[in-house]
Structures are given as C-alpha cells and as structure tokens.
Amino acid sequence: MEGLASLKVLFQAPPSISSRPRTWIPPTQVNVHKKSSFLSFSVRAQVESNEGSATVATSGESVTEALKIKEWEVGMLQDEVAASQGIRIRRRPPSGPPLHYVGPFQFRLQNEGNTPQNILEEIVWNKDVEVTQLKERRPLSVLKKALADAPPARDFIGALRTANQRTGLPGLIAEVKKASPSRGILREDFDPVEIAQAYEKGGAACLSVLTDEKYFKGSFENLEGIRKAGVKCPLLCKEFIVDAWQLYYARTKGADAVLLIAAVLPDLDIKYMIKICKLLGLTALVEVHDEREFDRVLAIEGIELIGINNRNLETFEVDIGITKKLLEGQRGNIIREKDIIIVGESGLFTPEDIAYVQEAGVKAVLVGESIVKQSDPGKGISNLFGKDISELK
C-alpha cells in the first residue's frame, strides 16, 4: 500500500450527500463503524497507484483506515451543506484528519483547533458522544419494540389551542427546569413531579421537561416520572436532538413532543425528523432565533408549531423584541395562512411581557425561569399572567 497517489472508497449505492440527512438511519444497519450510518454499507477500496488504476478488495487495517478517511471527508461535507444554509453550529469532528491522510489542504486547515466555538456547539458535540454511547446500549431495534409499551401520545397542539381559546391568553408550556448554563441553579429543592403537578393545577396547557443532564441538570427519569405520576398535560422532551434515534428514545420515555433546533439541524434533517415524528405520533416544535432560520423552517412542508427563542443560544443574550421582529410583515402573513402556532420562548417574566408577545402574534408561550423559581410554581403562573388562569372559562 506504499506510494498511494490517492485512496478512494466506493460504496455500494449510498444516497448522495445532498439527498441524505445528517442523521440518516439506513434500512439495514451493518455496524462497520460506530459513528457514521453512511458507512453501514459493504465497502471496497479502489487503489490508484502511479502505474494506473486497479480495483482491489481490501480487508483489515486498510479498510479501517479507508473508512476513517471517508468518515472524516463526509463529516466535512456535511458541515459544508449546513454552512450553506447559514448554520454556524458545526458537528463534532471525529478526532481530526486520520493519520497519514494526504487530503485536500483546505479541509485540514478548517479542522485544526478541534474545540467548540460557543456553548451551543459544545452542548451539541457533547450530545453526539452521549448519543453514540446510549445507542450502543439501546439499538434502534430494541427501541422500536419498546414503543409498544410507551403511553399513548397526547395532542400537544390541541392542548395549546384549547387553552388559548379557553383563556384568551397564550397557551402555557411550563418548563420543569432545574438549571441552565446561563443562569446556574434556578431551584435547589427540585422535585420534578411536584413542580409538574403544581404547573398543571395552575393552568399550564403543556409541560416542557429538560432531559439534558450535563448542562441543565435534567433527566429522562424526570420525564418518565412525571408521566407515570399521572400528570395529564402533554409533555415536551426538551433535548438537543442531533440524531433520529433520539426521537424514538423520547417516545419510549413518554414524550408527546420534541424540540428541533434550526440552528443545529440542516433542512434535510428537519424534514426527515418531522416525518419520523409523524410516524411516532410526536409533535415537533421547531425552534428558530433569526430571520434566516425562520424562512428556512417556513419553507418546510408539514410544520405546525414553531418556537421563536428570544435567547440566542450562542451568546445567551435575551431580547423579547426578537419575537415581534420575526412576526412582522410577510412572515406573519404566512403563519396565519398556514395556521401555524407560534410559541414565544424565553425571557418572559411579567403580564406585560405576555401581552407584548401576544400582540406580536404568538398563541403559546414557553416559560421556565420566572415560574420555576417561585416557592409555589402554580402561584408563579398567576403572577406571570396577572391572574389565575386555571379558573378562566
């Protein structure tokens, strides 16, 4: 294998990069390499030597090395596709270019300094590792069987619409949130089930349960526990979804809805995940923070629920004016035409804040800090709306 001018790995009919989502699950999973489902095809390597070109079947180390190279190249291309959609969040590089790789120079330069550029990128890279490990313990085939035992999915959007009609105020998604990277610990005596029950009693239409452990001190046990305790509000699994496997996992843990973050997921991933959500009976809340993300998401078929996050997840800056800005003009017309429900997310503390985003056009709000911090979170809801919304008819 010495003196190779180049080494190409040919796949047996993989989908082209441009037509395949980043988290694509192949029909048959042959576990060639842990990270890339792309590599789940049988592989042969074509070696071009100086004398000419010959196709040889390779095995052992050379195939492994060829796979590593291909995986790295595919990762780079996927980030390029994402960047072309304005996505700044890069996915975790496996571990830099494979040893001895003599590939395109610009790729090597781009991949230097393998450290995340901001908190969202750090969380996503961490999630990639976490999901890879979780998946090994619970392969998709196992999750698919477990779906049958999951509690039936509840109508998340229906609950928001009903609440909005009942109260004349935005339907509340109340968040069970112990901590966040921007605010630290929000509540020391944190009993997720107690908080969830207080929210439900206080008039919340739906609940959002943080499941990320490392940065938000949440867990899937919290989600499962709340469902099992008999809380009736539909539940949003508040997670950083980077892989379609997580959708199945969330459903087996009792989630009725999941969050898809447009700053992290390219269009093709969002489309693909929305299809899987529909298959599983999950509602997708697709989150945007700026005009470009909003326009991308508005162009995707089948989206019924969009969250406008007032917090920039790269810098933590909060500005509730973002909701107003994004709903002005043509975009506002499109959401009304398509009957999409908009959720105003983050940084809402007072009845004035609620009135402001309602005026901007939201039919729902997602609130954590301002209500979870109060000793009685149910009372927190009344303070947020300026009245007891559990009683409103």
Ligand SMILES: O=P(O)(O)OC[C@@H](O)[C@@H](O)c1c[nH]c2ccccc12
């Ligand atoms: O606690 P706040 O400011 O009321 O925000 C709640 C919710 O909007 C926020 O937790 C959130 C919105 N989108 C997210 C994405 C990931 C993590 C957290 C979030």
